[in-house]
Amino acid sequence: MNDMTEAVKLTAADFKSDYKPIWCPGCGDYTVLGSLTKALSIIGRPPHEVAVVSGIGCSSRIPAYTTCYGFHGVHGRALAAGTGLKAARPDLTVVVTGGDGDGYSIGGNHFMHACRRNLDLTYIVMDNHVYGMTKGQASPTTEPDWDNKLSPGGTGIRSFHPLVIALAAGANFVARAFSGDPNGTAEIVAQAIRHPGFSFVEILSPCVTFRPEQRGWKDLVHPAPVAETNDPARAARRIMTDDGFNIGVLYAGNRTPYARTPAASATLAQIEQEFAL
Amino acid sequence: MNRPRKPGAPLAPRSLEDLMGQALTIEREAVARYEELADMMETHNNLEVAALFRKMAGYEQLHVEQILADMGWAADVVVPRHSGIWSSPESPEVVPIEEMHYLMHPWHALQLALSAEQRAEAFFAEMAGTAATEAVRAAAEEMRQEEAEHVALVREWLAKVPQPEGDWSVDPDPPRYID
Numbered sequence: 001m002n003d004m005t006e007a008v009k010l011t012a013a014d015f016k017s018d019y020k021p022i023w024c025p026g027c028g029d030y031t032v033l034g035s036l037t038k039a040l041s042i043i044g045r046p047p048h049e050v051a052v053v054s055g056i057g058c059s060s061r062i063p064a065y066t067t068c069y070g071f072h073g074v075h076g077r078a079l080a081a082g083t084g085l086k087a088a089r090p091d092l093t094v095v096v097t098g099g100d101g102d103g104y105s106i107g108g109n110h111f112m113h114a115c116r117r118n119l120d121l122t123y124i125v126m127d128n129h130v131y132g133m134t135k136g137q138a139s140p141t142t143e144p145d146w147d148n149k150l151s152p153g154g155t156g157i158r159s160f161h162p163l164v165i166a167l168a169a170g171a172n173f174v175a176r177a178f179s180g181d182p183n184g185t186a187e188i189v190a191q192a193i194r195h196p197g198f199s200f201v202e203i204l205s206p207c208v209t210f211r212p213e214q215r216g217w218k219d220l221v222h223p224a225p226v227a228e229t230n231d232p233a234r235a236a237r238r239i240m241t242d243d244g245f246n247i248g249v250l251y252a253g254n255r256t257p258y259a260r261t262p263a264a265s266a267t268l269a270q271i272e273q274e275f276a277l
Numbered sequence: 278m279n280r281p282r283k284p285g286a287p288l289a290p291r292s293l294e295d296l297m298g299q300a301l302t303i304e305r306e307a308v309a310r311y312e313e314l315a316d317m318m319e320t321h322n323n324l325e326v327a328a329l330f331r332k333m334a335g336y337e338q339l340h341v342e343q344i345l346a347d348m349g350w351a352a353d354v355v356v357p358r359h360s361g362i363w364s365s366p367e368s369p370e371v372v373p374i375e376e377m378h379y380l381m382h383p384w385h386a387l388q389l390a391l392s393a394e395q396r397a398e399a400f401f402a403e404m405a406g407t408a409a410t411e412a413v414r415a416a417a418e419e420m421r422q423e424e425a426e427h428v429a430l431v432r433e434w435l436a437k438v439p440q441p442e443g444d445w446s447v448d449p450d451p452p453r454y455i456d
Contacts, residue, residue, distance in 0.1 A: 021320070025379045025381075181366035182366075183366070214375075215376075218373070
């Protein structure tokens with residue numbers, strides 16, 4: 001007779017829903033979805049104990065493609081929703097997802113303060129340096145000289161540096177990954193989920209429709225030449241001086257995550273009691 | 278991401294089980310990617326290319342089943358994935374997603390499949406060339422020959438498929454309004 005108490009081994013397929021993604025063929029977000037589901041299988045918590053929260057944009061469709069609880073929120077407010085969820089249900093693994101436009105522009109303020117609050121959640125940004133869903137406008141991470149009909153000659157505006165901002169604002173884990181390396185990305189995402197506090201993973205995810213030249217990213221990315229550090233000063237220097245294509249965990253800090261007292265010891269029944277009418 | 282192998286670094290699997298475990302990983306990942314590409318093309322109503330990718334997934338699945346049968350492994354056997362044994366981030370027989378285009382023709386799809394089979398052949402040739410034991414070398418050589426057969430089959434298939442004109446990607450109703 002089988003031992004019914006034995007834990008069921010979860011696979012990435014257990015976290016993929018039956019909905020087929022409608023991203024453009026060639027989009028990096030396909031492999032990010034694969035990396036996320038693989039990371040969740042590595043973590044080993046069942047789908048009903050995980051919530052995937054997003055805002056608006058191509059990449060923000062990702063919750064529907066998983067079997068986890070999902071919340072497809074409003075533009076730029078994924079971290080607000082995710083923060084609220086984690087504060088109310090600290091027992092859940094909360095993964096917030098989105099793109100560079102959603103997270104760094106309209107959601108930029110939420111990004112900084114989520115880093116500062118340091119709740120135990122993971123924020124994954126699929127960065128393609130463009131607004132894809134609305135047909136190719138420059139985003140906060142677009143290069144200043146990216147020439148196109150909407151911004152002839154480029155915007156001339158300095159690119160946002162999300163990793164530096166995250167570190168300075170207090171994120172407890174900062175990493176960069178690449179969609180073309182799905183297994184390596186899965187390992188980084190799993191490490192981010194396990195790391196206490198606010199974990200930020202920037203995933204370079206090419207938009208082959210509006211930025212076809214990003215197919216060349218696969219030739220530019222390279223493993224970070226140094227090991228992760230818990231020293232924010234070293235991490236800052238490293239992130240400020242890298243070429244934007246260093247892949248790996250760049251900072252893993254020791255800040256104590258924010259926890260609502262007495263949330264750390266509260267049971268699910270006690271939490272539910274707080275919401276009883 | 279996988280670190281590039283150092284020149285001359287030992288990469289040979291330690292045993293037959295080790296080699297075949299990596300072969301199984303390669304074939305499983307190829308199946309999964311071809312299925313993913315077929316879904317992608319179906320969603321974008323490129324049914325001809327979708328069918329081709331689905332067929333390729335079927336062929337690779339046969340290879341999976343052959344390895345399982347040869348090794349006496351169960352269908353759900355878990356094998357450790359040795360990242361770094363191949364120099365690219367993904368395993369050799371996987372078609373890169375970024376090479377997809379919603380208007381691509383079967384000719385393009387077969388070109389990608391051909392490249393994937395050639396990478397697999399080169400990988401097993403390298404395994405055979407660096408094998409530590411005769412059993413591993415023989416198994417790697419057998420895998421290389423099978424991949425070489427696949428290369429030949431895809432080439433034959435390609436010869437029957439017309440190469441599209443240079444303007445194949447022109448869309449009168451494009452998703453973009455920028456150049």
